[in-house]
Amino acid sequence: MWEEFDVTTLPYYDPELDNKVALVTGGNSGIGYYTVLHLYLHGFKVYLGGRNSSRVNHAIKDIKKEAKARLRKDIEDKHSNSLITRKTGKLEYLHIDLTDLSSVEKAATKFLAQEDHLDVLINNAGVMAIPYELTKDNFEIQMQTNYISHFLLTMRVLPLVKVSKGRVITVSSVGHHLILVNCKPGSQFNYWPSMFFMWCRYALAKTASIQFTKMLAIKNPDILCMSLHPGLVMNTNLFSYCTRLPFVGMFFWILFQFVGYLFGVSNEQGAISTLKCALSSELSPEYDNGAYFTTGGYPSKPSHVANSLDNAASTWIWTVHELRDRGHEV
Template sequence: MLTSRSSLDFIPDELPYYDPSMTRKVALITGGNSGIGFYTVLHLYLHGFVVYIAGRSKSKVCGAIEKIKTEALRRRSNVIEGDLKTRFLGELHFLELDLLNLANVEKSTVVFKSLNEPVIDLMILNAGIGAIPYALTNDGFEIQFQTNFISNFLFTQRLLPLMNKEQGRIIYVSSIAHHLEIFKFSRDWTFNYKPNIIFTWLRYAMSKTSGIQYMKLLSMKHPELQCYSVHPGLVMNTNFFGYWTRIPFIGIFFWFFFQLFGWFFGCSNEEGSYATLRCALSNEEFVNGSYFVSGGKLASSSKVSSDLNAATNTWIWTTKELEKKGFTDLE
């Protein structure tokens, strides 16, 4: 499904606002310092959320925090005085998290627990990488698979006890590219073949399909939580395609193609955050485990991602692999 800008009729201002002095709403988001994540954090902050931005670089996250605060004040200056009486800014905090290092992921959850936040109302698994050459992390997993899925699995499972048992929401930012897993891939496959321009997308699809499967099973294992997956839209002006545009000589052709494709079918970084924001803030009732596309529209994910047997196999494979690395008690 390709979504153009004209179909993005969702307005974040219509979503509920909270007064943090009366109702403390805590959100934890990975990769919230740039791209789609930046605008997701901006809107949560404008809606009164206490937001913890988990990322590798403290300087980059703190720099983004200052930009978000400045932009929030600018936008509030354009809001009528009557509305300002019901709209309050939240808080912004940094949390160190390196998805390429499972030991650091574990440490990050321990640090967060030490902050004594009573509950997490909202967890957004936003960070991800894709369209890059084959590589293994120091933990021995394919780099896209660990970043986009395995580390998210570990991070979430460790923090599940802190999730709000009545209104908690977990949102996984996936991709329309998950449809490229046209049949069930073995999670042991690394697709370390050439040409990379083809097999990188199969590695990416497997990682994003696994995330959707995780949300579907999590919604069944913990029905008290609302778990959703979203495809943010075709956001072409992020660093996602940086590898391709930097290739000597032919990089300029990739850049031109991405710009042209984005003009017709793409959406901005802010519009890319709308699907996440609707799932995060809306009071509408959605079927738990649902999948949404650009603008927060309900859609159907791929056959493989919706196959509960395949999802169960992915869950079992992941827990066993993490147990081999010393990460136990993940059920």
């Protein structure tokens, strides 16, 4: 078992003086929810990128309430008023639907109009093991949601990340190891039985996310780009499709609970890896650019397919061409 990292050792900022800004996709549930909560507690103005206004606004309300309760408890526990000066940041909803490239463009344009810098971009949103489907941009849905739309979003807001010499964190998954040989993100395993290959399509997208991070780091040595596996967090909505299937859903539910019992971490512990990458002053572009981390924020090594620079370069080129073909020059 890993030793839990204490997020209160990460730096706290004054929202007015330091003006730290973060953008987190999928911040309304699961791991993203706790990522936002802690960034907010650390004084960040956080944009929650999400597709459903009522879900995101509901999460914003809950996070504010939770943050207030935690600050009060900290003050009581420590019998000190030193925490009274600790200020929470701000929370804003940014509409973005990752299955739609035009929505990504709109979100980026809105963000660029509102902010002049971005300290931390967290590409967190994702879907896992859902049936084969094409988006209106004609990409396989897991590939676009998990990878391609985050690629486009990152490229659009990158100038603001460079202004603050900030960080780009991309949430991948240990599941990327399912891809054993390099295959183009365009391979959609179209005609193969869905139940197994829906996991492979997820793995393919998460492999591409790691490759993207490696290339981004090489191309931008002045900022810090990292990817990570958050841990096995079995109580998020990520598993909903499988557990709601008729008949086999119960089998999946039992399997996930069992795996979670043996190897799982809580939703909040799942955010630790992201938070460490986003805030730790021990990480620097010089030594950590392109690195991959695992549960609890420990450095790790991705699969040989994800780690290969040749594969990363060809995935990058493929993505740029696919986006260009759809009218999105990057």
